[in-house]
Amino acid sequence: MRTHFCGLVNEALIGQTVTLCGWADVARDLGGLCFIDLRDHEGIVQIVAEPAPGVEGNAEVIAAAAAVGYEDCLRVTGVVRRRESVNARIPTGQVEVVAHKVERLNKAEPLPFHAHENPGEDIRLKYRYLDLRTPDMQRKMRTRTKLVQALRRWLDARGFQDIETPILTKATPEGARDFLVPARMHEGEFYALPQSPQLFKQILMVAGFDRYYQIARCFRDEALRADRQLEFTQLDMEFAWVTERDVQDTSESLVRDVFREVMQVELGEFPRMTWSEAMRRFGSDKPDLRIALELVDVDAQVEGSEFKVFTDWAGVDGGRVCALRIPGGASLSRKQIDEYAAHAAKYGAKGLAYIKLSDSGEVSSPIAKFFAEEAFAALVAHVGAGNGDIVFFGAGPHATVSDFMGALRLKAGKDFGLVEAGWKPLWVTDFPMFEWDEEAQRYVALHHPFTAPAVDDIDDLRANARTAVSRGYDMVLNGNEIGGGSIRIHRPAMQSAVFELLGIGAEEAEAKFGFLLDALRYGAPPHGGIAFGVDRIAALMAGTESIRDVIAFPKTTSAQCLMTGAPSPVPDAQLAEVHVAVRPRVRND
């Protein structure tokens, strides 16, 4: 239908006849002289329909061009010539096409919105095809394609085998977030959509595949945060006969090479940090290393004070007292300090103590009175505060304090322009194996129940469960956990012991994971892997905050597709065929 792409018409084609297809981006009728900006996926070129004495059919060409409306689909044949007034803003700006023929292949009705009107996201999602047609969205989606292509090319070249695992699977332990699918042939039974291919990829290692990958669709049915989708895409990888260092080195190379290829940036060797160090220095298990601020523990410096909030927690097992110094933070007003306190409160802080040192060294602090003069000076010196700084303090349970102080660190980084440009990756390792769930009075797995502990000995794990470290690891980039994985348990006795520690009895384990325990019994090699969040990495590369910008047809935070109207009611007869009914509403009146 066409000989060239609009956006690629150039000076080398001058004098040649070309046929182009595209959308009318702009059409101007200057009375017997028409200009059309014709746009395709490669870009825009100017079409001219002008009087040419003696050229047959020329009046019809002008008439056809004059009738063109915004976003009409056109096919234009004409001759390329040098443009009189060069348009330096577009790559084709040196040339234009003098039309011999203008065909309208499809008429466009007046659009419901125009991109330059900065429409709301709801209308963009309803008319997603118009939104995606904009050059900005085309660029973002192309970044995602480039990322996925680069990932695949790298893995294919290194013998990773791309294997598809089922979407219709068995319900998993975190069943509360499973999507359920009623089975037509099995009355009262259900498939579940996978939250990840975790068990299948482990089984593939037992099945003798050496290195597996899959760009896999995963599903999680939970209240959507701004940054989540019901269905999301991960690069899923698994390796047989490996240690954690093998998995980390390979996937670090992958990410480094792909960033070089797609973004032309050099990430260098990734720093490595234990989970404990990350929590201590940054109050986060996914620290944003672009921000130079660090937390400083001050237990020793506050123990002698009379400030009960501090002394209750300083030096206490499970407690934490720490400080965050913000250079230049003395400029914060009382109101702004209150905003910081409110921000910390969202993460569990009960209050926010501070010390402000004015540019002339004047101290302003609600806690100064609780300290002897010398002790106060020692505290200020210990946190390295100087004139013009502010220091925030947190005291309380270790996890809570780390959380809210970590959140303040991020806020201060942004507010004070302390976020370095560029890319800061790192590995976080040595995660705790378990967290103690006070409410349920039992352990829960920090990664998932298939993660191997650092110790090989089952009795050792049982005796030291609270402090046990796992063989899990996360890859973090600019404060985002972009990948996470672990070495898996490959011996059935250890897997059963971990299930038991997690409160999963032998019977329940057999019912839910019998096939995995079986597989481990029949020659399971040591294995491990990692999974990367493709949506998130694509969004980071495309320079957008929202993963919705790199998903062709995303759902809203209320789990709807505004374009198609999914989900939607279904006739009862259709439900009857799959043996379910909508549940009568329980009224609370």
Place this chain on the structure above:
Amino acid sequence: MRTHFCGLVNEALIGQTVTLCGWADVARDLGGLCFIDLRDHEGIVQIVAEPAPGVEGNAEVIAAAAAVGYEDCLRVTGVVRRRESVNARIPTGQVEVVAHKVERLNKAEPLPFHAHENPGEDIRLKYRYLDLRTPDMQRKMRTRTKLVQALRRWLDARGFQDIETPILTKATPEGARDFLVPARMHEGEFYALPQSPQLFKQILMVAGFDRYYQIARCFRDEALRADRQLEFTQLDMEFAWVTERDVQDTSESLVRDVFREVMQVELGEFPRMTWSEAMRRFGSDKPDLRIALELVDVDAQVEGSEFKVFTDWAGVDGGRVCALRIPGGASLSRKQIDEYAAHAAKYGAKGLAYIKLSDSGEVSSPIAKFFAEEAFAALVAHVGAGNGDIVFFGAGPHATVSDFMGALRLKAGKDFGLVEAGWKPLWVTDFPMFEWDEEAQRYVALHHPFTAPAVDDIDDLRANARTAVSRGYDMVLNGNEIGGGSIRIHRPAMQSAVFELLGIGAEEAEAKFGFLLDALRYGAPPHGGIAFGVDRIAALMAGTESIRDVIAFPKTTSAQCLMTGAPSPVPDAQLAEVHVAVRPRVRND
């Protein structure tokens, strides 16, 4: 953990120390001298643990080797040396590894079955990881990976953009086969799993993407035939600004290049055939051209006979009388002829007339008596029957006769060894736009409701709906429809007219496809595409009849995963969260 792969140890490594990981394929303890065949994904190498006077720890190595059981996971370190008795059957047969260290990384319990016992498919599927570990299944799965890699590489190199479309979508018109997923956040509403990304890929063309592809998971909830799966994989492609020839030429090149790369075969240029010709000559819209047999219409030759079964249908609109000559078919016994009749009956035949010409030219035929001698000779001559042949005849409604005669052609091809080796692709084009559904008294779409008719004029289509031809096409290979596609309707008025002809009213169309009709209104370019069955192509390439052999975790014909036990009952509380209940059983007593 290892320095080399077992299957790649070779003479270049003689004298070197290697560390290998793998499964104990065979272990023989000859009393103080042990041999282990160690196997990984690349192949097998022989390990020897032998007495070596003066070598420290040697007794322990022999003891460790002697304790090895079938399918144990091992790590072995040793020195490569030339083998005394060469094993020509394996690539590593020139060498062996003299073990210095044998570690058992995991013990395997006695397996539930052994591959050489030729276990049933049910047990193979229950212990899928053991089945997949066999070299035969490894080879089949690797063929699939190679196919998918080759497809992607080809498409990536030509500017096709890989775009993911949703799995949680809106219910479609063929809703009867939709999998439904209850929505947690929208009481009484459901998502549906896509039967194909058809509408999304069309929308992507409207959205300005030029060439799209996706290796897409599709879902169809229907009684499983041996050859079907609830979820299957298609290579889905769509092109903007194209005619059918553009789509066909590009996808023919793709398939030709991929077969050359993966199978080292040259498919050549594909023959092209209209649907009418395919039905007339082969009684099938997916003719297997490896079989040289053809159907021959005999209306003119039987019209003068007294055989009512023939004369009722000969020369009648909507009727068909045709013949299938089988060279050498005179060898069929009466019982075998009955088997052919029974086979035809399965496809709707009411009986099966025949003429048998013995090697000496003797005629045996239940219908000869209805013909004048000359007319009978003319019939025999027309179908080209000679001594030793049999000719089967079919008469009745056109579609039924084509169907059962086509089925007989396939059976005869197989029975008489008339299936040529190799690959016979073709295009089938010019499909009817509609089929008339007698029961529902309305038209149904032969492809799908978005396929463009050959005519552009709506009134013309309405006036000639019964004979209208579509712009659909299928790619057929060795009697399998491996791909199918069409040019789509890109103008809203034509789409509405086709919906109307299919009995989909304006209101229903708006409710189900309003977003498509909208999209066509706002600048939809001419577009078309095709989808290929990846599972089927992989099975053909791997030389297996069953697509289950090229799917890692397939379901049975009763829609179950025997390994995980999906589908399974779900606690009522979990169903309550998604607002559904299992329907009380309706008892018919």
